[in-house]
Amino acid sequence: MLISIATYTRKISSLESSIPGISKNFRFFLKKSLNYSDLNIILENEMNISEAEVNKIEDFISLSRNKTPIEYILNDSEFYGRSFYVDSRVLIPRDETELIVDLVKEYSASNNPKIADLGTGSGCIGISLAIEIAGSSVTGIDNSLEALEVAKKNKNLHKTSNFELRRSNWLEGIKDKHFDFIVSNPPYISSSDEHLKDLMHEPKKALISSENGYSDFKKISTQAYKKLKKGGILIFEHGYNQANKVNEIMQSNYFNQIKNFKDYQGHPRITIGIK
Numbered sequence: 001m002l003i004s005i006a007t008y009t010r011k012i013s014s015l016e017s018s019i020p021g022i023s024k025n026f027r028f029f030l031k032k033s034l035n036y037s038d039l040n041i042i043l044e045n046e047m048n049i050s051e052a053e054v055n056k057i058e059d060f061i062s063l064s065r066n067k068t069p070i071e072y073i074l075n076d077s078e079f080y081g082r083s084f085y086v087d088s089r090v091l092i093p094r095d096e097t098e099l100i101v102d103l104v105k106e107y108s109a110s111n112n113p114k115i116a117d118l119g120t121g122s123g124c125i126g127i128s129l130a131i132e133i134a135g136s137s138v139t140g141i142d143n144s145l146e147a148l149e150v151a152k153k154n155k156n157l158h159k160t161s162n163f164e165l166r167r168s169n170w171l172e173g174i175k176d177k178h179f180d181f182i183v184s185n186p187p188y189i190s191s192s193d194e195h196l197k198d199l200m201h202e203p204k205k206a207l208i209s210s211e212n213g214y215s216d217f218k219k220i221s222t223q224a225y226k227k228l229k230k231g232g233i234l235i236f237e238h239g240y241n242q243a244n245k246v247n248e249i250m251q252s253n254y255f256n257q258i259k260n261f262k263d264y265q266g267h268p269r270i271t272i273g274i275k
């Protein structure tokens with residue numbers, strides 16, 4: 001029996017109503033995983049495909065049925081214009097997190113800034129900063145060994161010698177002081193949040209924080225104040241409805257000139273404060 005890309009394109013269109021987005025993801029999958037170009041897809045549309053390709057496409061379909069995000073299927077996610085390896089050991093980088101990189105670039109007047117990226121996960125923020133800011137030295141910190149393995153893979157992929165990795169419970173095990181910037185996209189979802197059911201493939205320890213989602217903002221704010229140099233800046237990403245409370249937490253930890261920044265959808269998403 002002839003099994004072609006066209007056979008699967010038809011099958012996948014019929015799945016679109018139960019798995020929204022699967023047709024678009026299938027085109028990504030053909031390009032990234034099976035190395036088809038747009039031209040191949042057109043020219044070879046009705047040609048028989050190999051058994052190995054059939055198996056890979058069947059795997060793609062069953063992972064998609066199971067709502068596995070396309071980034072985990074392809075082991076690839078884009079952040080700040082670069083490709084990062086991802087798997088279920090780390091959070092998939094989000095578009096709004098790129099604002100952290102923009103802000104550090106904007107505020108880094110000093111040469112050779114020293115930066116800590118707390119909860120580095122895939123390393124997407126820290127590695128982007130290390131590449132974008134000449135002379136910077138960036139420490140990516142995570143307490144998850146699994147996440148650190150992924151970040152190491154990305155460090156090697158991008159050959160970032162000015163990005164180092166450390167395992168620590170936030171800044172507890174970090175002796176360095178006088179950071180110019182401490183940035184963090186920490187876990188900030190309450191364990192009772194109904195959105196968690198849509199994030200079932202991502203690591204819970206990257207998502208959930210106690211005290212209604214605020215526990216890690218409190219710990220990091222207290223620790224960061226001690227590790228920043230005078231005039232150093234703490235930058236947090238937080239939930240769309242958490243800006244006021246994060247602002248209060250930073251105030252009670254003596255940060256000054258606290259400001260919120262909106263994401264592309266107009267939600268206050270990033271809060272910064274100066275020591």
Ligand SMILES: C[S@@+](CC[C@H](N)C(=O)[O-])C[C@H]1O[C@@H](n2cnc3c(N)ncnc32)[C@H](O)[C@@H]1O
Pocket residue numbers: 090091092093094097118119120121122123124125141142143144147168169170185186187188205206207
């Ligand atoms: C929301 S994810 C952010 C990942 C990545 N920075 C990003 O923006 O895509 C939070 C990260 O914090 C790490 N984490 C959670 N608790 C931690 C702790 N106590 N100390 C250090 N890292 C922690 C998790 O392992 C996870 O990688």
